[in-house]
């Protein structure tokens with residue numbers, strides 16, 4: 399077995415940037431300054447009676463067709479220099495032994511120098527876990543196309559290709575590639591044509607929610623938010639600089655970026671169903687468990703694994719063991735038997751979050767005719783999304799006695815059936831309510847709508863749906879309708895969101 403190369407020994411010898419990166423990450427203080435991952439702002443609420451056996455806690459989850467033993471990714475780091483070979487060997491053996499997904503470092507060098515393949519070649523050491531190849535998205539502007547990406551994936555036997563988005567790092571590097579224009583269409587083409595899933599990640603400054611949505615919109619299969627609070631690449635690059643001005647420019651960004659926990663919550667808000675990884679500043683198993691509880695499918699660590707692997711294979715195994723055990727124990731002590739259970743848990747409390755959120759919004763509609771079934775689901779989901787309630791209830795209430803709120807399926811023939819049912823059960827006709835001569839204080843335009851009131855009695859003015867894990871818990875066929883029982887009218891609906 400290849401042992402990790404001693405990183406300290408050859409500081410002055412290797413001139414390569416990749417070797418510099420490894421050395422600096424191991425030897426120097428490259429942590430971000432003045433910005434944190436944000437996980438410290440959350441705590442788990444302890445469950446004194448979990449009602450399950452520790453042995454039954456199952457930390458496994460699935461990724462790209464593989465079964466992970468724990469929802470952990472060793473994030474993309476290295477390859478392409480002799481120093482990388484030992485490190486990737488240790489990381490691959492660790493990933494295989496502990497059932498973690500494994501990312502490799504940028505493989506652009508492989509296109510230029512096929513002789514460095516051995517520093518990336520880990521497929522046979524980690525046959526039962528997903529391996530993620532990696533390249534900078536900016537390379538799509540530098541002549542790398544689908545064919546080159548396919549070659550990288552094939553050479554490495556990878557299960558997915560990670561595109562890293564690192565504009566700030568490139569801007570700080572003297573040799574950086576800084577043309578980030580018009581990349582989205584190229585990413586779209588790659589997603590369309592490459593045979594394996596494409597993942598988009600940052601490298602430690604985070605991905606804002608609108609960009610998460612745009613990347614998913616062009617076909618990216620997963621997002622790693624890779625937020626701030628861990629390894630700071632401006633700090634890494636600062637250690638490679640000699641000009642005092644450039645060093646101060648780099649230092650200005652030590653506190654840059656979106657905290658990982660914040661990116662993650664926002665990414666999950668805009669993409670409730672997407673595959674989302676959280677990395678950047680995840681230091682231990684509790685942070686990883688918090689990331690899952692905030693909605694991540696997988697939690698990624700880079701710096702901590704690099705430091706462990708560069709020490710010894712034993713240290714990397716110990717870190718993996720510790721992470722696995724802490725996640726399992728945290729699941730037990732929060733009463734969660736499975737990873738999907740942890741993802742939905744209501745036992746993660748944000749600091750100062752004890753006060754409940756009560757959010758009210760009025761929605762206005764113009765109905766078009768009697769028995770108009772207006773599907774207001776997306777409007778209601780929008781209200782819930784905007785107020786950021788993670789756990790709670792949404793209540794939808796009509797202001798009227800002839801316009802109902804009901805949940806059912808939006809299938810045109812079924813809606814015709816509903817209309818027929820209501821007309822047959824309570825037809826328009828002679829009702830005492832329509833005898834305007836016998837009623838007092840009626841407005842001039844009072845309609846003869848006794849049937850609409852009686853239909854409304856069969857339906858309801860309101861409905862409620864639980865919110866859990868930030869998601870309104872509607873079944874796949876359930877839609878929320880405002881149902882007009884009178885003729886075309888202006889209608890108001892109040893949506894109230896309660897929770898935290």
Ligand SMILES: Cc1cc2nc3c(=O)[nH]c(=O)nc-3n(C[C@H](O)[C@H](O)[C@H](O)COP(=O)(O)O)c2cc1C
Nearest residue numbers: 473474475503504562601628629678679699700701
């Ligand atoms: C030595 C080293 C090399 C890295 N190289 C890459 C890379 O080639 N591609 C990439 O997408 N990210 C790379 N990263 C970034 C990590 O994948 C990760 O996003 C970042 O370090 C934040 O995670 P952390 O706080 O756990 O270190 C590298 C990180 C380290 C420490």
